[in-house]
Amino acid sequence: MRPAPRLIAAAALCLSAFAAHAAVVREVEIRGLDEAMTRNVELSLSLVQAKGRDVSPRRMAYLVREAEDETREALQPFGYYSPTIEVERDRDTGKVVITVELGPAVRVRASNVTLAGEAEADRDMTDAVAGFKPAPGEVFDSILYDTSKALVSRRLAERGYFDAELERHRVEVTRSEQAADIDLLWTSGARHAMGEVDFTQSPEIIRPQLLEKLVSWEPGEPYHQQHIDRLRTSLASLDYFSRIDIVPQPDEAGTDHQVPVSVSLEPAKRSIYTAGLSYGTDSGAGVRLGMERRYLNSRGHKALAQVDYAQKRKTLTLQYRIPAFAWLDGWYTASLQFADEQTDYMDNRRLEFVASRSGNVNDFLTVTASAHVLRERWAFTGDIDNPGYRYGNFSFGQLRAQYIDADDRIFPRDGLSGSLDLRAAPTGGPTDAGFVQAQLRANWYRGLGLFDRLIARGELGRTWTDEITELPPSLRFYAGGNRSIRGYDYREVGPRIGDFGIGAKNVVTASLEYEHYLNDTWGGALFVDSGSAFNGTPDWHTGVGVGLRWRSPVGPVRVDIARGLDDPRSPFTLNINIGADL
Numbered sequence: 168m169r170p171a172p173r174l175i176a177a178a179a180l181c182l183s184a185f186a187a188h189a190a191v192v193r194e195v196e197i198r199g200l201d202e203a204m205t206r207n208v209e210l211s212l213s214l215v216q217a218k219g220r221d222v223s224p225r226r227m228a229y230l231v232r233e234a235e236d237e238t239r240e241a242l243q244p245f246g247y248y249s250p251t252i253e254v255e256r257d258r259d260t261g262k263v264v265i266t267v268e269l270g271p272a273v274r275v276r277a278s279n280v281t282l283a284g285e286a287e288a289d290r291d292m293t294d295a296v297a298g299f300k301p302a303p304g305e306v307f308d309s310i311l312y313d314t315s316k317a318l319v320s321r322r323l324a325e326r327g328y329f330d331a332e333l334e335r336h337r338v339e340v341t342r343s344e345q346a347a348d349i350d351l352l353w354t355s356g357a358r359h360a361m362g363e364v365d366f367t368q369s370p371e372i373i374r375p376q377l378l379e380k381l382v383s384w385e386p387g388e389p390y391h392q393q394h395i396d397r398l399r400t401s402l403a404s405l406d407y408f409s410r411i412d413i414v415p416q417p418d419e420a421g422t423d424h425q426v427p428v429s430v431s432l433e434p435a436k437r438s439i440y441t442a443g444l445s446y447g448t449d450s451g452a453g454v455r456l457g458m459e460r461r462y463l464n465s466r467g468h469k470a471l472a473q474v475d476y477a478q479k480r481k482t483l484t485l486q487y488r489i490p491a492f493a494w495l496d497g498w499y500t501a502s503l504q505f506a507d508e509q510t511d512y513m514d515n516r517r518l519e520f521v522a523s524r525s526g527n528v529n530d531f532l533t534v535t536a537s538a539h540v541l542r543e544r545w546a547f548t549g550d551i552d553n554p555g556y557r558y559g560n561f562s563f564g565q566l567r568a569q570y571i572d573a574d575d576r577i578f579p580r581d582g583l584s585g586s587l588d589l590r591a592a593p594t595g596g597p598t599d600a601g602f603v604q605a606q607l608r609a610n611w612y613r614g615l616g617l618f619d620r621l622i623a624r625g626e627l628g629r630t631w632t633d634e635i636t637e638l639p640p641s642l643r644f645y646a647g648g649n650r651s652i653r654g655y656d657y658r659e660v661g662p663r664i665g666d667f668g669i670g671a672k673n674v675v676t677a678s679l680e681y682e683h684y685l686n687d688t689w690g691g692a693l694f695v696d697s698g699s700a701f702n703g704t705p706d707w708h709t710g711v712g713v714g715l716r717w718r719s720p721v722g723p724v725r726v727d728i729a730r731g732l733d734d735p736r737s738p739f740t741l742n743i744n745i746g747a748d749l
Contacts, residue, residue, distance in 0.1 A: 192217050252266070286331070316333075337349075438461070470487050502520070512549070542558075635702060649742040653678075654708075654737065655710055
């Protein structure tokens with residue numbers, strides 16, 4: 168029985184000896200490189216992958232030796248083939264320092280990038296080849312080289328050269344001369360043409376002949392991926408289908424090279440029901456209920472009913488929409504809205520009928536032309552000059568243009584959006600007061616680094632009329648409150664009766680906001696807002712504040728605390744927003 172304790176003791180001695188001599192990589196520092204190069208080296212180093220683990224002395228020596236070759240290989244994609252690399256290891260701290268002197272870069276000496284076949288006469292393809300990077304004289308960045316090569320191949324496919332092949336692809340790097348020679352040749356074959364479209368619905372809910380009006384090409388036209396993308400966008404904007412699969416079939420093309428297109432559609436749920444609770448300091452507690460029928464019939468008509476019932480504000484909206492299949496994806500819309508507002512400063516009832524036609528001019532611009540018939544009754548509490556109710560009947564036309572160009576509509580980091588509204592009503596006839604009105608809004612977003620964002624907003628509105636008191640509250644301009652001038656209550660800034668704003672002929676507001684995020688979810692903001700609603704001379708009001716930002720699963724949540732600077736007694740205001748920026 169004696170040998171067992173001796174074996175245990177020997178094993179313990181071996182383990183302790185191993186622990187004494189085991190090595191650990193605790194930190195790897197790379198010096199002399201920019202951020203992109205450093206990242207690529209880190210991904211290539213076996214030392215980094217072993218960080219924090221106990222390894223044997225022999226394994227550690229191997230990792231240190233390999234670090235130089237791994238670093239050298241990781242720098243080659245950036246055009247550096249002859250760097251000077253020094254690897255130092257501190258045995259006491261477990262830190263490894265890799266110092267790099269890049270040396271001269273390999274540059275492109277000659278670039279022979281050519282096309283053969285029908286693509287030789289295609290200007291878009293020759294432009295793509297002419298813009299191939301890296302160009303002669305530039306650093307041979309193999310990442311940029313691969314990207315350019317993929318771009319030409321993708322452009323060939325987008326323009327219908329489905330038989331294209333990269334027949335010759337060679338890069339010769341002469342390290343002694345720090346030179347790279349590029350030699351590429353694509354044979355394009357014949358360019359294919361757009362073919363017939365076959366729509367399949369399971370089950371069928373919309374007449375196929377109506378969907379065919381969304382097809383922007385005639386069979387035989389030169390093939391282009393933009394036609395396919397446009398069709399997909401048009402189908403998605405109808406909101407009839409939960410699944411849209413569009414598949415060009417070049418293998419089915421005949422001798423005429425026409426590519427048939429298969430479109431498979433799966434209907435979405437026919438009815439959408441919405442419900443929610445609301446609360447506002449002016450409107451009080453309320454409930455929102457809505458029901459929309461995505462498609463009423465095989466012609467794709469839609470209907471919507473929505474009620475917003477709060478203590479002080481109530482709104483009922485009925486809407487009927489007919490798709491405009493044939494020209495500029497959009498809708499013919501008829502809507503009727505009844506609104507009742509009973510607040511501390513205003514008693515207002517409004518009934519408005521709107522007939523409109525909307526259309527997408529391009530991917531960024533939407534235009535809507537509409538005719539409005541408005542009946543409104545209003546009275547301001549404390550209006551001694553105009554006691555009792557006032558009534559107005561208005562018929563006016565409106566033209567609206569909305570522009571959005573952003574990398575992300577939910578949380579843009581590079582975006583510009585704006586809207587322009589023009590309204591006009593003639594004097595006389597069914598209209599109680601003639602007017603012309605213009606309103607411009609704009610938003611600009613710019614990302615600064617990984618976690619910062621700058622936001623600028625502005626609004627400019629003007630009304631040309633001699634009878635501002637005859638215009639109902641719904642056709643006046645206001646300032647103050649959220650998305651206007653934070654630090655002031657809703658509609659507080661401008662002409663007032665007592666403590667309450669009554670609206671004005673003109674409005675000007677501007678906002679500048681800086682956001683900083685601590686991570687991908689949480690952040691904060693600093694902002695300043697300024698502006699005025701006015702009839703004659705503007706009375707500028709400015710508010711400043713701070714905010715909390717949360718990128719929640721349902722969209723950005725913004726909580727702002729602000730204070731007006733124009734009165735030392737101004738209280739702090741709280742503003743809460745949930746939803747996409749655009």
